[in-house]
Amino acid sequence: MRGYYEDKDEVLSRLRRIEGQTRGLQRMVENDEYCIDILTQITAASNALKKVAVSLLDDHIRHCVVEQTEKDKDMVREATAAIGRLIKA
Amino acid sequence: MRGYYEDKDEVLSRLRRIEGQTRGLQRMVENDEYCIDILTQITAASNALKKVAVSLLDDHIRHCVVEQTEKDKDMVREATAAIGRLIKA
Amino acid sequence: MRGYYEDKDEVLSRLRRIEGQTRGLQRMVENDEYCIDILTQITAASNALKKVAVSLLDDHIRHCVVEQTEKDKDMVREATAAIGRLIKA
Amino acid sequence: MRGYYEDKDEVLSRLRRIEGQTRGLQRMVENDEYCIDILTQITAASNALKKVAVSLLDDHIRHCVVEQTEKDKDMVREATAAIGRLIKA
Numbered sequence: 001m002r003g004y005y006e007d008k009d010e011v012l013s014r015l016r017r018i019e020g021q022t023r024g025l026q027r028m029v030e031n032d033e034y035c036i037d038i039l040t041q042i043t044a045a046s047n048a049l050k051k052v053a054v055s056l057l058d059d060h061i062r063h064c065v066v067e068q069t070e071k072d073k074d075m076v077r078e079a080t081a082a083i084g085r086l087i088k089a
Numbered sequence: 090m091r092g093y094y095e096d097k098d099e100v101l102s103r104l105r106r107i108e109g110q111t112r113g114l115q116r117m118v119e120n121d122e123y124c125i126d127i128l129t130q131i132t133a134a135s136n137a138l139k140k141v142a143v144s145l146l147d148d149h150i151r152h153c154v155v156e157q158t159e160k161d162k163d164m165v166r167e168a169t170a171a172i173g174r175l176i177k178a
Numbered sequence: 179m180r181g182y183y184e185d186k187d188e189v190l191s192r193l194r195r196i197e198g199q200t201r202g203l204q205r206m207v208e209n210d211e212y213c214i215d216i217l218t219q220i221t222a223a224s225n226a227l228k229k230v231a232v233s234l235l236d237d238h239i240r241h242c243v244v245e246q247t248e249k250d251k252d253m254v255r256e257a258t259a260a261i262g263r264l265i266k267a
Numbered sequence: 268m269r270g271y272y273e274d275k276d277e278v279l280s281r282l283r284r285i286e287g288q289t290r291g292l293q294r295m296v297e298n299d300e301y302c303i304d305i306l307t308q309i310t311a312a313s314n315a316l317k318k319v320a321v322s323l324l325d326d327h328i329r330h331c332v333v334e335q336t337e338k339d340k341d342m343v344r345e346a347t348a349a350i351g352r353l354i355k356a
Contacts, residue, residue, distance in 0.1 A: 011118050019111040025141075026104045029097060035149040039260040042142045046135055046264075052114075053131045053353055060124040060346055061328060079327055082217040086224075086320055087354050088266060128349040135353075142264055149257055150239060168238055171306040175231055175313075176265050177355060186296060193293045200286040203319075207278050213327040220320045224313055230292075231309045238302040 007055060014052050021045040047088075054084040096144060103141050110134040136177075143173040185233060192230050199223040225266075232262040274322060281319050288312040314355075321351040 022045060028038050058080040062073070111134060117127050147169040151162070200223060206216050236258040240251070289312060295305050325347040329340070 008118060012115055015111055015115045015118065019108060019115070022104055022108040022111055026101055026108070029100050029104065035145050036256050036260050038145055039142055039264060042138050042145075043260075043263045046138050046142075049131050049135050049138070050353070053128055053135075056124050056127055056131075057346070057350065057353075078214050079324070082214050082221075083324065083350055083354075085221045086217060086317070086324075087350075125345050125349050128353060132349075132352045139264070146257070146261065146264075167303050168235070171303050171310075172235065172261055172265075174310045175228070175235075175306060189296050190293055193289055193296065197286060197289040197293070200282055200289055204279055204282045204286070207275060207282065213323050216323055217320055220316050220323075224316050224320075227309050227313050227316070231306055231313075234302050234305055234309075 007059065011052060011055065014048065018045055018048050018052070021048065050084075050087050054080060054087065057083060096148065100141060100144065103137065107134055107137050107141070110137065139176050143169060143176065146172060185237065189230060189233065192226065196223055196226050196230070199226065228265050232258060232265065235261060274326065278319060278322065281315065285312055285315050285319070288315065317351075317354050321347060321354065324350060 021041060025038065025041055025045070028041065058076070061080060062076045110130060114127065114130055114134070117130065147165070150169060151165050199219060203216065203219055203223070206219065236254070239258060240254050288308060292305065292308055292312070295308065325343070328347060329343050
């Protein structure tokens, strides 16, 4: 069983939004829209991808921890939050 | 006239590949593929998006420079290369 | 003449703060402080470094633009802001 | 007991090198060295900081895993490697 199973629908709907963003980017380039606006959209898509990554990682690490005490769960939550901030640093 | 005009086809085909990657990611999640493999694909898509961004920026900054001497062009190339390394740092 | 000349004192004082942060990190490791707290400090130092980079870039690109009309200045400001968001993406 | 204990000397010597890099950056700014060269140094320091972060994370996650089978260790190694690539993406 895969770690991200619980959030599968959530992850899928986020990925569909990102797919939509990449299609929007193609339209912007085709219509010669302003470079800086395109960069803003790229930044948004890139941030959205990293959010998906952090949520997958959270589930994955959670499943590495065999003993599921409350303290273990807190440690994983805390570690994933730190990774999330680092990825954005 | 927009800065990225010259590379428009190149930029569009890169964005289409990224769109394909985001569809591939949805299939991977639907098929419960291994989390780490999905993360690897997310990393690839994120890198591809940043490459598009750096190439748009390169064109944009080039168009900010009014006097197009060889030295100006070198300065822009150099600045964009530095930005590219920084974005990956 | 170098581009960042105007903000030299500001840049230097930011770099001194970052140097202080790296010394603080060494103390934290020596005292066996909690890993997540150390990661938070690393994230802060990394963000501070990128802020210095974006401010140097802003000055540098500004000096690439020969004609200093108000519109040119706006374009540079806008481009640098986009780069800053991208670097954090 | 803290997770990074085993690599403490290694982590400390890396942090000392990064402190040296931030002092070098101050000298470069004081001597009005070329902006792009300074950006290259900032990129190097930022990469070095992230390497320290990933190595601390590796130890931390390893200590979250209670059962230390070979398979567990492989999973942690794999997860940390994926995080490292993502942080650079």
